[in-house]
Amino acid sequence: MQWTPEHAQWAEQHFDISSTTRSLAHKAEAYRGHLQRTYQYAWANDDISALTASNLLKKYAEKYSGILEGPSERALLCSYSESAPGLLNGRKSESDAWQEGIYPMSCAADVISASKTGMTPALPPPDVTASVGSSTGVASSLSEPSYSSSNCGNHASALHSGIPSQEFASSYNGSYLHSTYSGGQSTPALPSPHPSPLHSAGLLQPPPPPPPTLVPSYNTSSPNLSSYNYPPAGYPPQTPVAPGYSPGGAPPPSAYLPSGIAAPTPLPPSTIPGYSYQSHNHAPIAPTPLNGSSANTLKRKAFYMTGQGDMDSSYGNFNYSQQRSAQSPMYRMPDNSLVDSTRGNGFDRNADTSSLAFKPTKQSMPTDQQRKFGSQAGRALTPPSYGSSKGSLGSMRSGESFGKFGSPVMSDHGDDSRQHLPHSIDTATSSSHPAEEQLKNSDANLVEMVTTEILQQTSPVDWSDIAGLEMAKATIKDEVLWPILRPDMFSGLATLPRSILLFGPQGTGRTLLGRCMASQLGAAFLLLSGSALVTKWLGEGEKIVQASFLIARCRQPSVVFISDVDLLLSSQLSEESPVNRIKSELLLQLDGVLSSPEEHVLVVCSTSKPEEIDESLRRYFVKRLLVPLPDATARHQIISQLLSQHNYCLSDKEVTLLVQRTDGFSGLDVVRLCQEALVGPLHGMPGADLSGMIPGQMRPVSYQDFENVFCKIQPSISQKELDTYTEWNKMFGCSQ
Numbered sequence: 001m002q003w004t005p006e007h008a009q010w011a012e013q014h015f016d017i018s019s020t021t022r023s024l025a026h027k028a029e030a031y032r033g034h035l036q037r038t039y040q041y042a043w044a045n046d047d048i049s050a051l052t053a054s055n056l057l058k059k060y061a062e063k064y065s066g067i068l069e070g071p072s073e074r075a076l077l078c079s080y081s082e083s084a085p086g087l088l089n090g091r092k093s094e095s096d097a098w099q100e101g102i103y104p105m106s107c108a109a110d111v112i113s114a115s116k117t118g119m120t121p122a123l124p125p126p127d128v129t130a131s132v133g134s135s136t137g138v139a140s141s142l143s144e145p146s147y148s149s150s151n152c153g154n155h156a157s158a159l160h161s162g163i164p165s166q167e168f169a170s171s172y173n174g175s176y177l178h179s180t181y182s183g184g185q186s187t188p189a190l191p192s193p194h195p196s197p198l199h200s201a202g203l204l205q206p207p208p209p210p211p212p213t214l215v216p217s218y219n220t221s222s223p224n225l226s227s228y229n230y231p232p233a234g235y236p237p238q239t240p241v242a243p244g245y246s247p248g249g250a251p252p253p254s255a256y257l258p259s260g261i262a263a264p265t266p267l268p269p270s271t272i273p274g275y276s277y278q279s280h281n282h283a284p285i286a287p288t289p290l291n292g293s294s295a296n297t298l299k300r301k302a303f304y305m306t307g308q309g310d311m312d313s314s315y316g317n318f319n320y321s322q323q324r325s326a327q328s329p330m331y332r333m334p335d336n337s338l339v340d341s342t343r344g345n346g347f348d349r350n351a352d353t354s355s356l357a358f359k360p361t362k363q364s365m366p367t368d369q370q371r372k373f374g375s376q377a378g379r380a381l382t383p384p385s386y387g388s389s390k391g392s393l394g395s396m397r398s399g400e401s402f403g404k405f406g407s408p409v410m411s412d413h414g415d416d417s418r419q420h421l422p423h424s425i426d427t428a429t430s431s432s433h434p435a436e437e438q439l440k441n442s443d444a445n446l447v448e449m450v451t452t453e454i455l456q457q458t459s460p461v462d463w464s465d466i467a468g469l470e471m472a473k474a475t476i477k478d479e480v481l482w483p484i485l486r487p488d489m490f491s492g493l494a495t496l497p498r499s500i501l502l503f504g505p506q507g508t509g510r511t512l513l514g515r516c517m518a519s520q521l522g523a524a525f526l527l528l529s530g531s532a533l534v535t536k537w538l539g540e541g542e543k544i545v546q547a548s549f550l551i552a553r554c555r556q557p558s559v560v561f562i563s564d565v566d567l568l569l570s571s572q573l574s575e576e577s578p579v580n581r582i583k584s585e586l587l588l589q590l591d592g593v594l595s596s597p598e599e600h601v602l603v604v605c606s607t608s609k610p611e612e613i614d615e616s617l618r619r620y621f622v623k624r625l626l627v628p629l630p631d632a633t634a635r636h637q638i639i640s641q642l643l644s645q646h647n648y649c650l651s652d653k654e655v656t657l658l659v660q661r662t663d664g665f666s667g668l669d670v671v672r673l674c675q676e677a678l679v680g681p682l683h684g685m686p687g688a689d690l691s692g693m694i695p696g697q698m699r700p701v702s703y704q705d706f707e708n709v710f711c712k713i714q715p716s717i718s719q720k721e722l723d724t725y726t727e728w729n730k731m732f733g734c735s736q
């Protein structure tokens, strides 16, 4: 049935918006109807300008959020019956204050809220404010400087002297665009974190989209984001170990590419003016021309960014205070005729379909629409990542060759790189509906548990957060992430690498790599612990596995990380073992992932005992990657990184000595050693002295502090174990 303005009048007739006796939910409903009529109808008929539409929406947002601020009737506000063409975002589905650090999990939230309220959900809550806390990287654990610079000063620069470039050692200043979307907490007052020059000039061009997350994000000078400033946490890049491979640089002619298919070709640097890989200043608007080494580093980034193509004009920074472009489908209201169409995407019916390739089904349209608004509004609130100022992305819009990139739906989900996920997401999203339905019928408690305990609210992890492991990183980029982002380029591959196995000693950064993959893909990250499944959750392990994958499919793109997978896929399991049920469920899910390449679920399993995995199950892992102990350069990076945040008094020679003495240490061992040593100055101090002391009065950390802890911290991996990995890698690994 076609929607007409008359249809919406019932709300006004039945509800007195100004009434103080009406419930808040009723008022919200009535106001929604009012706005919907006004805005949608007028917009559909071009009766109003973009500015008017913008003002209407803003007005609505203010009023509606005003209503919501009062004690609300949750059930009504969560009512999924209001899933008629989603006009507006900013709805809260919960009366609770928005939480920071929450990944959106639309389906799960629906189920939970529906379960609690007894309502039948038809729509996920439109907006979830997402944010993250501090980095989980090495630096995070020591991010609170306890020691101020004093006589010895901070030797960070000296420490980095042996490192070719500090290009990656940037701070977490900027707005990291997460795989999340937001809107309920939209901040009209916040300036767009990535305004285009035209915006800066006051012109009302559509803002550019955020940058892809396969590369670090960018700085922002927004004072509103100051709370997201992180201490430097990145590692400088190492010399690539893979011949011909240049991490972050231009992709070499890849041996992994099917013959006849060229490696992804970055645009020349000139096409991406203003994009600086690293910028320590906070000036995202000012374009920083590419130069020198950063140009190389940026080539791959440029590739992604150019993929935004027309999307730049469509999915740029949303700001309630900004005037909307008439060209921007983002700001257009869904046409009901499209709603009735199975391919209606809820965007501008006149929009260029080449840039709006995704046309979800009718059912998903309101959600997508709301997500779109939500994601854009939420960007100003999303946590930052590494410094690389985002310049004039608008100038990069011409990437015709990448015009196929940039499914609007991906940006709907609130993360930049999702815009670069290919068109296959059309199918993926469509096929995610059964998963959503399934999720709604799942045990709400279970879903809630998975949402809170398995779905991670992680800080973004950048490649530069991971010291060393260049071979593993290169392989992941080239053989896992690129095929996901550009399946069209890798069409010759028989199997898309949707499941990989990371094996190697404990504490070498496998989980870190998993998080990094999720960050780079802008994906949700679900962390399943094999050991927890076989102990703490043994009785319901298979249900948890099932629910986790269900949520991953609803929340795609997503990365499901399973640690200690050998415990679940062991060949030693007796027939009666309850773990068999978990194993069966996991294999079922892996089968599902491998047989549904159109779905954007990546499974990353991790083990320190690869030899214990049932050999018949190795085939489930398309890629098997050794994650070795950190080499000297990587240990130097870890030590330098940790020391640089403290007041220390070690010469370069002593640091080099530390690097030598930590030979055989895992990354985690090195971190522990440093952490212990860094609190050395506190030891032996009488408690009374400590209470009145300020960090600046502490003596600097010395080599002796490290000396004192060497006797306590030993390498946790034996040579025998290392040999096992080497052997297994030779036989079954993908990297030699």
Ligand SMILES: Nc1ncnc2c1ncn2[C@@H]1O[C@H](COP(=O)(O)OP(=O)(O)OP(=O)(O)O)[C@@H](O)[C@H]1O
Binding pocket: 136, 137, 138, 465, 466, 467, 468, 469, 505, 506, 507, 508, 509, 510, 511, 512, 513, 563, 564, 606, 630, 634, 638, 666, 667, 668, 669, 671
């Ligand atoms: N290559 C590395 N670069 C930086 N930090 C590292 C590295 N390897 C390990 N670490 C540090 O060790 C911690 C543990 O790493 P992580 O959890 O990724 O190890 P893992 O290989 O997954 O081991 P496990 O399976 O035992 O958890 C990290 O949080 C980080 O502080």
